[in-house]
Amino acid sequence: MSAQTGAFSIIGTPLAQNALVLGLGGDIGIGTTTRLGVAYSGQIAKNAQDHGVKGYMTVNF
Numbered sequence: 001m002s003a004q005t006g007a008f009s010i011i012g013t014p015l016a017q018n019a020l021v022l023g024l025g026g027d028i029g030i031g032t033t034t035r036l037g038v039a040y041s042g043q044i045a046k047n048a049q050d051h052g053v054k055g056y057m058t059v060n061f
Helices: none
Strands: 020-029 034-044 049-059
Touching (some): 020 049
Antiparallel strands (some): 020 034, 034 049
């Protein structure tokens, strides 16, 4: 038994060339079992930019 496959194309945004990629984050303890944090990630090129910020809370029990 054989399956027939067809050709397909994937189209998307091209990757930026010569881009600066940044990542920075940190957290702080607000108790014996809880931490709050924030992180930034970014990519900066001549004709494109991408930025993201994430906040998080970790509780250990």
